[in-house]
Amino acid sequence: xxxxxRVPSMLGIGLVWLYRMTFGAVFPTTCKYHxxxxxxxVQALRRHGLVRGSVLAGWRLLRCxxxxxxxxxxxx
Amino acid sequence: xIVYAIPIISQLEDVMRHVLNWFHYNVGLTWAxxxxxxxxxxxxxxxxxxxxxxxxxxxxxxxxxxxxxxxKKYKNxxxxxxxxxxxxxxxxxxxxxxxxxxxxxxxxxFISLYYTLKHYNWPAGADLSxxxxxxxxxxxxxxxxxxxxxxxxYVASQMASSFFMMxxxxxxxxxxxMVMPLFFVFIIARFPAGLVLYxxxxxxxxxxxxxxxxxxxxxxxxxxxxxxxxxxxxxxxxSSGNGAVSEPPSPKPAPSASSQPRQVRRKxxxxxxx
Numbered sequence: 590x591x592x593x594x595r596v597p598s599m600l601g602i603g604l605v606w607l608y609r610m611t612f613g614a615v616f617p618t619t620c621k622y623h624x625x626x627x628x629x630x631v632q633a634l635r636r637h638g639l640v641r642g643s644v645l646a647g648w649r650l651l652r653c654x655x656x657x658x659x660x661x662x663x664x665x
Numbered sequence: 666x667i668v669y670a671i672p673i674i675s676q677l678e679d680v681m682r683h684v685l686n687w688f689h690y691n692v693g694l695t696w697a698x699x700x701x702x703x704x705x706x707x708x709x710x711x712x713x714x715x716x717x718x719x720x721x722x723x724x725x726x727x728x729x730x731x732x733x734x735x736x737k738k739y740k741n742x743x744x745x746x747x748x749x750x751x752x753x754x755x756x757x758x759x760x761x762x763x764x765x766x767x768x769x770x771x772x773x774x775f776i777s778l779y780y781t782l783k784h785y786n787w788p789a790g791a792d793l794s795x796x797x798x799x800x801x802x803x804x805x806x807x808x809x810x811x812x813x814x815x816x817x818x819y820v821a822s823q824m825a826s827s828f829f830m831m832x833x834x835x836x837x838x839x840x841x842x843m844v845m846p847l848f849f850v851f852i853i854a855r856f857p858a859g860l861v862l863y864x865x866x867x868x869x870x871x872x873x874x875x876x877x878x879x880x881x882x883x884x885x886x887x888x889x890x891x892x893x894x895x896x897x898x899x900x901x902x903x904s905s906g907n908g909a910v911s912e913p914p915s916p917k918p919a920p921s922a923s924s925q926p927r928q929v930r931r932k933x934x935x936x937x938x939x
Contacts, residue, residue: 611852612772621762623751653765655717660755661748 597639605630605646621659626650632664677777682785696787697795697802700778700859704866707774712874714767719878724759763830775863782857795862802859815861816854820846822868829875 605627613627620626629649634642645664653659681703688699725732735753739746754760782803787793793801798811806812823846853861 612775621754621760621764623747626765650765650769655714655721655764655767657764658755658758659751659760659762659764661751 594638598634598642601634601639601643602631605634620653621657622649622653622662623660624663626653629662629664636664674776674780677773678780678784681774681777681781685781685785695792695795697793697799697859697862700802700862701866703774703778704863705870707771708867708870708874711767711770714764715874715878718763719881721760725761728753728757728759771867775860778863779856779860782859795858799858799862802862803857805854806856806858806861807854809858812854812858812861815858815865816850819853819861819865819868820850822865822872823849826868826871826875829872829878 609627622629624632626646626649630642630646633645633649636642637645649662684703685696685699688694688702689696692699692702694702732750732753735749736746739749785803787803793803795802798814800809800811806816824843827842827846853864
């Protein structure tokens with residue numbers, strides 16, 4: 590991906606980092622998945638761009654609920 | 666501010682203002698106690714989400730020896746150890762970790778409270794104090810002497826709640842979790858005191874919940890194997906796609922005799938897969 594095309598996903602990654610530095614830092618939670626949801630979001634944004642990456646990250650967050658089984662779940 | 670440009674935030678702020686108003690004017694609580702009440706209500710709403718986790722923790726107890734084995738096997742490679750543990754959890758349908766969604770559901774509450782405290786036009790002469798040592802919940806925490814006490818309480822409550830939320834057995838990670846609040850306190854010091862009050866309350870709730878959970882887990886050591894066995898096998902097969910990339914951690918049958926037939930079957934399956 591060229592640098593220009595990478596800008597939107599970089600924005601998304603920036604938001605994830607903002608979350609990590611603020612709320613995520615103060616409410617440390619151990620995610621039931623590996624990689625953790627925020628790490629997954631960064632990887633998904635990097636690999637699939639802003640739109641698809643956001644959808645994937647959102648879907649993962651919904652899956653990270655008390656009824657799911659968790660476990661090893663990398664970005665594909 | 667960029668964040669405020671998002672329309673949903675102003676709507677969230679409206680909702681929070683209405684809720685606080687309701688607690689203040691209808692229930693008769695002071696503004697500070699209204700924040701505590703909001704926090705308690707939010708946590709009460711989240712209780713059903715934590716019940717499932719309690720069951721999972723009960724289940725987890727009998728897998729402790731296998732988990733320790735995995736930790737020992739991969740003690741030099743933390744990444745691999747994490748992956749293997751996660752696979753093990755998945756295969757055995759247990760997971761000690763909290764999930765992100767319930768925690769994230771608190772985010773809108775937190776943001777709306779932050780903006781409400783910043784923007785609310787408090788009625789003239791409003792009592793914004795709390796327990797005589799916080800004079801103004803809408804002012805910065807460190808702008809008042811009582812704020813420092815609140816910060817100390819925050820650090821203690823955060824450490825205690827981290828202790829209960831922590832599921833890792835890794836010593837370094839445990840220490841890190843416990844020390845982290847000492848760093849967060851510098852971020853939090855700039856927030857309005859009311860927000861720190863929210864934090865302290867939610868932390869204390871977590872501690873209370875943790876204590877109850879522990880008691881429940883200790884009281885019921887043996888999980889019900891029938892329920893697990895009836896629904897795990899098909900799911901296991903479905904998940905074996907990504908779960909079987911590397912060698913499975915070869916869990917030994919659990920000591921409970923009732924689950925033996927199923928464990929044998931699982932073992933067979935795994936060997937045939939290799």
